[in-house]
Amino acid sequence: xxxxxxxxxxxxxxxxxxxxxxxxxxxxxxxxxxxxxxxxxxxxxxxxxxxxxxxxxxxxxxxxxxxxxxxxxxxxxxxxxxxxxxxxxxxxxxxxxxxxxxxxxxxxxxxxxxxxxxxxxxxxxxxxxxxxxxxxxxxxxxxxxxxxxxxxxxxxxxxxxxxxxxxxxxxxxxxxxxxxxxxxxxxxxxxxxxxxxxxxxxxxxxxxxxxxxxxxxxxxxxxxxxxxxxxxxxxxxxxxxxxxxxxxxxxxxxxxxxxxxxxxxxxxxxxxxxxxx
Amino acid sequence: xxxxxxxxxxxxxxxxxxxxxxxxxxxxxxxxxxxxxxxxxxxxxxxxxxxxxxxxxxxxxxxxxxxxxxxxxxxxxxxxxxxxxxxxxxxxxxxxxxxxxxxxxxxxxxxxxxxxxxxxxxxxxxxxxxxxxxxxxxxxxxxxxxxxxxxxxxxxxxxxxxxxxxxxxxxxxxxxxxxxxxxxxxxxxxxxxxxxxxxxxxxxxxxxxxxxxxxxxxxxxxxxxxxxxxxxxxxxxxxxxxxxxxxxxxxxxxxxxxxxxxxxxxxxxxxxxxxxxxxxxxxxxx
Numbered sequence: 127x128x129x130x131x132x133x134x135x136x137x138x139x140x141x142x143x144x145x146x147x148x149x150x151x152x153x154x155x156x157x158x159x160x161x162x163x164x165x166x167x168x169x170x171x172x173x174x175x176x177x178x179x180x181x182x183x184x185x186x187x188x189x190x191x192x193x194x195x196x197x198x199x200x201x202x203x204x205x206x207x208x209x210x211x212x213x214x215x216x217x218x219x220x221x222x223x224x225x226x227x228x229x230x231x232x233x234x235x236x237x238x239x240x241x242x243x244x245x246x247x248x249x250x251x252x253x254x255x256x257x258x259x260x261x262x263x264x265x266x267x268x269x270x271x272x273x274x275x276x277x278x279x280x281x282x283x284x285x286x287x288x289x290x291x292x293x294x295x296x297x298x299x300x301x302x303x304x305x306x307x308x309x310x311x312x313x314x315x316x317x318x319x320x321x322x323x324x325x326x327x328x329x330x331x332x333x334x335x336x337x338x339x340x341x342x343x344x345x346x347x348x349x350x351x352x353x354x355x356x357x358x359x360x361x362x363x364x365x366x367x368x369x370x371x372x373x374x375x376x377x378x379x380x381x382x383x384x385x386x387x388x389x390x391x392x393x394x395x396x397x398x399x400x401x402x403x
Numbered sequence: 404x405x406x407x408x409x410x411x412x413x414x415x416x417x418x419x420x421x422x423x424x425x426x427x428x429x430x431x432x433x434x435x436x437x438x439x440x441x442x443x444x445x446x447x448x449x450x451x452x453x454x455x456x457x458x459x460x461x462x463x464x465x466x467x468x469x470x471x472x473x474x475x476x477x478x479x480x481x482x483x484x485x486x487x488x489x490x491x492x493x494x495x496x497x498x499x500x501x502x503x504x505x506x507x508x509x510x511x512x513x514x515x516x517x518x519x520x521x522x523x524x525x526x527x528x529x530x531x532x533x534x535x536x537x538x539x540x541x542x543x544x545x546x547x548x549x550x551x552x553x554x555x556x557x558x559x560x561x562x563x564x565x566x567x568x569x570x571x572x573x574x575x576x577x578x579x580x581x582x583x584x585x586x587x588x589x590x591x592x593x594x595x596x597x598x599x600x601x602x603x604x605x606x607x608x609x610x611x612x613x614x615x616x617x618x619x620x621x622x623x624x625x626x627x628x629x630x631x632x633x634x635x636x637x638x639x640x641x642x643x644x645x646x647x648x649x650x651x652x653x654x655x656x657x658x659x660x661x662x663x664x665x666x667x668x669x670x671x672x673x674x675x676x677x678x679x680x681x682x683x684x685x686x687x688x689x
Contacts, residue, residue: 138446140416140580145605170581171414171612173605192489212469212511229587229619230556234489234510272582275619277556278508279583281490308416308580309445310548311555315505331664333421337446344550348505361657362664393603393634 130294131301134318134350137327138337140308143357145174146388147327147380148305149397156264157401160300165290167317168307169254169270169282179395180259180267189254189270189285191233191278194226200245207237207246213277232278254282256289261398266293280312287317310344318348325379327355330362335370342374353379360384407689408574410442410593412617414609416580418601419629419653424577425452426669426680427597427687431573432541438571441545442589443579444530444558450537450545454668459533465546467561468509468554469524471502477521484513484522508553530558532565542569556584563588573689580609582616590616595689596624597650602637610641625650627683651683 135148148164155162166174175182194207194216201223208216208224215230216237226237228251238246253276259267270286272279287304294302306317318324324345328338338354345352356367359381371378380403382388391397411424421443428439441449450457471484471493484500485493492506493513514522529552533545544566548555566574578589590596596617600610610626617624626645631638631652642649654675662672669677 139448141418142416168581170583170586171605171609173415173608176604176608210511210515212509232489232508232510232584234508234512235487236510236512236515239487239512240515275582275587275616277584277587278490279581280506284491309443309555309585310550311445311581311583311585312506312508312553313581313583314445315551319505331660332451332666333448333663336448336451340446340550347551358660361660389633392605393637395604 128295130299132304132321133301134304134306134321134324135327136306136314136318136324136341138310138341139328139334142327142329142334144327145177145305146392146397147325147355147357148303149174149177150400150403152265152303153398153401154403155301156262159264161264161297162301162303163266163268163290163294163299164303164305165286166267166269166305167283167286167313168305169272169279169286169313170307172269172271174267174305175259175269176395177392177397178261178267180261182257185255186258187256187289188252189256189282190250191253191281192235192248193228193231193233193251194237195247195249196223196226197245197247198223200243202243204242207241210240211237229275230277254285256286266297268293278312280316283313283316310340315348318345318350321350324350324352325355326352327357328367329358330356330364330367332366335366338367338370342376353377355380355382357382358384406572406574407595408576408593409689410576410578410590410596411599412578412586412590412596412613413580413599414582414613415606418606419599421449421452421577422669423597423599423627423680424575425449427684428541428575429539429668429670430681430684431575432539435572436570437541437573437575438566438569439541439543439575439577440562440566441543441577442559442585443577444546444548444555444585445579447545447547449577450535450543451666452663452668453537453539453543454666455535455537459535461534463532464528465530465532465561466526466528467557468527468529468552469511470504470507470509470527471513471522472525473500473502474521475499477519479519481518483516483518487512487516505551529554532562556588559585559588582612586613587616590620590622593622596622597627598624599627599629600641601630602628602634602641607637607641624648628652630655650686651679653679
């Protein structure tokens with residue numbers, strides 16, 4: 127049976143080095159002759175391709191979602207849809223037709239199923255794209271990116287992961303690395319779910335410590351085993367992170383010191399060449 | 404009197420939103436009544452930037468979300484709820500429909516479609532609102548979405564509403580990173596957005612991503628380059644591209660990292676960043 131190791135890189139806080147750690151891990155694995163697929167799950171602001179100096183060609187997959195569209199001939203302006211929409215995404219001025227506010231709409235489908243007059247049609251809208259880059263023989267980068275103003279980006283992540291897992295089967299990959307977005311929201315949850323291990327990247331500041339605790343809580347809820355990676359470990363107060371590691375019995379897998387070389391490689395898109403893990 | 408909402412956003416995380424937001428809030432508070440809102444309800448940090456600990460004047464559990472509860476005695480396993488769910492949050496496991504609460508957005512489509520009326524949406528406490536009048540003389544309204552809960556956008560809407568109750572001329576909104584639902588909720592209705600970026604390919608790319616949202620809502624904006632001197636070439640490019648939108652730049656300084664490691668607000672230091680954010684403050688004509 128096909129088995130691929132699924133590793134997530136996350137962190138809660140922004141700018142702590144999730145993408146950097148993801149690429150450094152990928153470098154380490156491929157240098158050990160492993161086949162690696164890196165999946166950039168930060169579909170709102172994907173950056174791994176920039177850090178690896180990759181360019182996008184045509185998307186390999188387009189992701190659509192359904193949204194409501196009014197049929198004015200059938201609409202009786204009864205306001206039932208407005209009263210039922212929990213996203214407050216339908217606006218109706220007195221005596222006027224309801225207006226669907228797409229940037230607040232989650233595309234849940236409630237309105238078109240409950241309209242007593244069958245006046246709400248369904249419209250497919252492009253919400254995301256998947257890009258594939260073969261970085262080298264043993265290393266693929268799969269990127270998801272939302273298109274336009276999208277409220278619910280979680281479903282894009284789920285479809286992106288599905289694409290990556292299929293690719294992993296096809297190319298017989300040893301590892302899939304999921305680089306998650308910042309925060310703990312639905313896009314992050316969907317990236318973390320069903321992974322074998324998650325690295326929680328942090329920095330030795332009260333901000334880093336605060337957000338590390340939150341992401342470790344989330345990983346516990348998701349039943350994903352966690353390990354900590356401390357970035358810029360020689361700046362700030364390392365004890366803050368060590369304390370959380372002890373309290374939560376979470377292993378610190380890597381401590382990455384501040385490095386000018388790393389910062390330079392980051393800003394020049396040359397992280398693919400750095401071997402420090 | 405006209406009240407003004409100023410949002411601080413960036414797309415990319417960790418580029419200095421909360422540093423800029425907290426310092427501007429302190430400066431503004433010296434002149435006018437203000438209220439600050441930490442819209443990063445996933446991982447709120449603004450209170451730490453204000454040099455505050457976790458002691459709040461008021462903490463209140465709230466519910467901005469509902470979850471389906473299934474009455475299995477009424478369910479006849481027709482599967483309509485599973486099919487309608489746009490978020491794949493329902494599954495039939497061992498002859499029972501089961502809700503995956505991590506995926507559920509609380510939309511209520513399953514409740515509406517169920518022919519047996521076996522599904523009822525029930526409110527759940529998904530976040531807590533935290534309020535504190537700080538030593539800088541203004542209230543901070545913050546919230547924490549409980550880990551694993553959904554509905555961050557609605558939590559942001561709720562704390563914005565709460566902030567309205569405080570006497571203020573200016574509301575400072577510290578947006579989360581990204582471009583999704585909590586960011587949309589934070590930016591919507593803002594009179595001005597200050598976009599913080601850094602001169603890296605990621606910083607610039609994410610600035611352009613969040614600009615799509617800003618332009619969609621037609622919000623006037625200004626750009627601040629943090630750590631501008633780590634890549635002067637790219638900073639030059641950003642300056643050129645956003646010429647009349649440039650509101651200032653902040654130098655890279657390891658001591659800023661050290662200040663925050665010891666919870667010292669920038670305004671209490673003598674670092675160049677203090678003066679540089681002061682210059683940005685002067686440019687904000689509110």
